[in-house]
Amino acid sequence: xxxxxxxxxxxxxxxxxxxxxxxxxxxxxxxxxxxxxxxxxxxxxxxxxxxxxxxxxxxxxxxxxxxxxxxxxxxxxxxxxxxxxxxxxxxxxxxxxxxxxxxxxxxxxxxxxxxxxxxxxxxxxxxxxxxxxxxxxxxxxxxxxxxxxxxxxxxxxxxxxxxxxxxxxxxxxxxxxxxxxxxxxxxxxxxxxxxxxxxxxxxxxxxxxxxxxxxxxxxxxxxxxxxxxxxxxxxxxxxxxxxxxxxxxxxxxxxxxxxxx
DNA sequence: ATGTCGCATTCCATGCGA
Numbered sequence: 001x002x003x004x005x006x007x008x009x010x011x012x013x014x015x016x017x018x019x020x021x022x023x024x025x026x027x028x029x030x031x032x033x034x035x036x037x038x039x040x041x042x043x044x045x046x047x048x049x050x051x052x053x054x055x056x057x058x059x060x061x062x063x064x065x066x067x068x069x070x071x072x073x074x075x076x077x078x079x080x081x082x083x084x085x086x087x088x089x090x091x092x093x094x095x096x097x098x099x100x101x102x103x104x105x106x107x108x109x110x111x112x113x114x115x116x117x118x119x120x121x122x123x124x125x126x127x128x129x130x131x132x133x134x135x136x137x138x139x140x141x142x143x144x145x146x147x148x149x150x151x152x153x154x155x156x157x158x159x160x161x162x163x164x165x166x167x168x169x170x171x172x173x174x175x176x177x178x179x180x181x182x183x184x185x186x187x188x189x190x191x192x193x194x195x196x197x198x199x200x201x202x203x204x205x206x207x208x209x210x211x212x213x214x215x216x217x218x219x220x221x222x223x224x225x226x227x228x229x230x231x232x233x234x235x236x237x238x239x240x241x242x243x244x245x246x247x248x249x250x251x252x253x254x255x256x257x258x259x260x261x
Numbered sequence: 262a263t264g265t266c267g268c269a270t271t272c273c274a275t276g277c278g279a
Binding site for chain 2: 009010012013034037060112152206207209210249250
């Protein structure tokens with residue numbers, strides 16, 4: 001079973017890329033982020049015609065997350081628990097059939113948090129703490145669980161081509177990295193790094209200054225696996241080629257293969 | 262090279278978020 005995450009940076013702008021990539025990669029479950037539209041504006045019919053069930057949590061202009069799946073979810077949760085006043089569309093979770101069992105998958109668009117001196121940064125940290133608490137509760141279910149999305153976190157220096165350029169950035173400051181380690185400390189496995197220890201592997205390249213041509217990127221899109229999912233991990237890859245297509249997203253898909261029977 | 266993109270409104274120009 002292939003489970004993927006992709007920040008598409010506007011689903012309406014990226015629909016041709018999404019359809020091409022679905023056809024080529026044939027993923028079973030896809031977590032999308034940055035839809036940048038309301039639910040009614042999501043190109044549902046086109047994605048359904050490609051063979052996918054669609055669940056969305058949209059928002060006008062910003063944010064917005066979706067779950068695409070070959071099989072319909074048995075349960076869906078909209079929004080991250082822990083703050084009823086949070087109106088930003090950043091979390092969508094579903095439980096899907098997988099072999100003889102199930103897999104629970106969340107699509108997460110974690111706040112960027114820049115600039116660190118603004119109120120955006122405490123919001124990011126609070127969101128990460130809410131995510132940690134919710135993940136802790138989900139882990140008690142002892143299910144295969146995949147928390148996938150744009151984490152807006154550079155976990156380690158190896159995950160940036162120029163780490164020095166990010167030292168004061170909300171994606172890389174020590175408190176952000178500590179919060180990410182707090183998630184891993186629950187017993188979650190970060191799928192890509194578990195499979196590939198090499199430097200130079202990125203999931204995002206800025207649109208500016210020829211960043212992609214120079215491979216001046218960062219790795220901020222992650223799939224975090226529960227022990228039951230990690231036990232089934234076969235491999236994980238980054239579909240870098242989509243960044244070279246015409247009018248690309250600044251992020252590319254990250255795809256994990258799980259042997260779930 | 263201080264080099265881009267997508268969205269919305271202030272609507273062919275600008276501000277915001279990334």
